[in-house]
Amino acid sequence: MTQAPLEYYLVLSAVLFAIGVAGVVIRRDVIVILMSIELMLNAVNLTFIAFSRFLGSVEGQVIVFFVMTVAAAEAVVGLAIMISVFRFRQTLDPRDMQLLKW
């Protein structure tokens, strides 16, 4: 079986990233927003792995390793914050979280 060319992987990655962006911007549920962020991260990971394979350097994969770590940490903290906010506001709609606005 032949390997798909690099460009195909990159296009796929772009698609997934764009879908993730759409989710972050459009959806009104913070949990879904968080999941979309994970989707974006994964798209990026895919890019890195693809380049790693095609350039023959393992450093790409090491970077992905770190990305996963940070993603995990970020997901954890993000969810903890969501829980905290939900306890006060009883809502997961990002429009109700506008404390930063004067």
Next chain:
Amino acid sequence: MILFLILAFLSVVFSLLVVTQRNVVHSAMALAATLFIIAVLFLTLDAPMLGVLQILIYAGAIMILILFVIMLLNPMSVEARPAAWWTLGSLGAGALFLQLAGLLHRPAVFAEAAVPASFGGPESIAQSLFTDFALPFEVASVLLLVAIIGAVVLAQRQR
């Protein structure tokens, strides 16, 4: 090639489901599927170690976490879906995709490099990780520690 196309198609479908499903649990499930498929893609790219790690961490731990939070919070609200906003956002995302894709019109073409069989295996990753990236590795550990503590503190019930 065929494999790639099938996997690509599936991943796109599932990611769309993530973004469009009304029910949060359905979105979560779709996400898990997407992550799983991406893991398979990793495997096709000679990254076995990371593929497994993807399944363990992402499709495993993180998804469980998300599902736990969903069940803990048990949100009841039905979100509004204004058409204008959805159109606008989709168009924006579409434009972004076109831009990103447009980058591929660059002259550089990469041919597949020849790699040893052990490429992407635990040894090669470990080799790079513990020598060139030792410091980031340690920092990452600290980061995880901080995240754990932070999460615990944040999610506590107020007393």
Next chain:
Amino acid sequence: MTTNLLRWIPLLPLIGAVLNIFFGGRWGKKFAGILASAAVLGSFLISLRVFTLLSPTGVLRDTLYTWIESEPFKAQVSFQADALTAVMLLVITGIGFLIHLYSTGYMAHDEGEARYFAYLNLFVFFMSVLVLADNLLLLFVGWEGVGLCSFLLVGFWFEDPANTTAGNKAFIVNRIGDFGFLLGMLLLFWEMNRLGVPSLDFAALQETAARIPPDSVVLVTLLFFIGATGKSAQIPLYVWLPDAMQGPTPVSALIHAATMVTAGVYLTARLNFLFALAPWTLSLIAIVGAATALLAGTIAVAQNDIKRVLAYSTVSQLGYMFLAAGVGAFSAAIFHLFTHAFFKACLFLGAGSVMHAMSGEQDMRKMGGLRRRLPVTYWTYLIAALALAGIPPTAGFFSKDRILLEAYSSPHGSVVLWFVGWITAGLTAFYMFRQLFMVFHGTSRAEESVQSRIHESPPAMTVPLIVLALGSITAGWVALPSRDVWDPWLQAVLRAGNPVEHGAAVNETLLVGLTVAIAVIGIALAYFVYGRQRRIAEEGPLWRVLAHKYYIDELYDFVFVRPFTAAANWLARAFDPRLVDGAVNGIAGLVRGISASGRRLQSGNVQHYLFAFLLGTILIFVFWLRR
């Protein structure tokens, strides 16, 4: 030759004014008057000295400092004294001193005495600057300054709005004339500059005048004459002078009889070389002068206020001076200026004495029979009235006669001009003696309370009257047909004027006779109507028109003041709030609107912000891809 003497002539009164402004209140009223009078006396003594130092062709110069220096133009604060200036100075400071002396008596009961003397001194300062200036700009400073002092002094008793209104009128009407002056000065400088002489010094002007294109000369002289009509109360800008009688009477004597109003005549004499190059303007001046003399004379006949009669008389006599200038007899004009200062000041001060005695009454219909109660006032008044009427051997006879002679015989004169002047002479005699008879003769028509308080004025007031009366007789003797000292004295300065030929023809004696005759007729007429206490034709439409000054003030009000005020009102009430404020507020409103719209970008919604991120990213990509 240069000297340091000249500067003290204006400086002494200036110092007096400053001291009186700052310390007058503290040092007491008596002191203010003494200080001011002493300052002017000092100026007079120096003027006398200057006079003795001069010859008909001599010039004394005193340069203080450079005022404006803008290459290549330079204007200095620099004084010059020639024969003409010397004469003016003697009049200003001499009669000025007498009036200061008089004021110490007249204003003794007034609260603002220090302020009064400060203003009076300030006036002498500006007036002397005017005649001492060696260039037009400095002259203009004096010109404006005397206008200011006139305003301050006319409105001296400012609590009464009638006085401040009169002050405003004086200043505003003057201003119109000043505008003409300014334009004339600017045009003149422009022409001078074009000829390569960027200067407004009189010396430079005299040298270069002949080279200026004739049309410009006519325009310049016309503009200067407009200025003169404002300052010297000729048609059409004379309307302020009668109203200026609201001020204290010594002020009327000094400013509105002897000095400030003569500034226009002085200007014409000073620039005689320029006017001589514009025969058209000179003709206009002569006509306006004659017309003004006649008009004012007719109005004076019907006035019942003692000061108004004298005011219109002044306007009329100024008309004579301009008539003389207009026919080229500048020397005669200045001569009449000289004699007029004496008897007019005497008349005004006499009127002040009468008012003082009558507890402030000014209406002649309520006077009468003061001859016996106020002997000094009566006799000096009589002498001055005779002088004004032109009865020999008083000063007025010589000067008025000279003018009429010139009007008739000068190459620029005409019979018509002479005739107008002649008729006016008759009118002058008539209204003066009407006044004399109404005020001093017959039985008193005043109330009992006023009558009981009638008293002759204190010496401070009567001494100047006597001095001025003596001057009214003798001042004319400097230009006797047999021994004329006046003309030779001014000959060099007033070069462009006509040399006077005496006894040129039998015509001269005839004219003199006619002049005296009509004056006597006027006096006789006045005696028959008023001397015998018969007042006829005090009603009737003609009388009313004259008494209302031909309704000219009302005409001006209708044609000028009302439209102007309406326009000003419209601007203030409609244009300014709506357009100007509207524009300014409109801009503010626009900004507010824009910012209100812009504010909505900050919705607080994180997803909106993220969308903005997205757009920015796309834009960056677009630009990056184009490279």
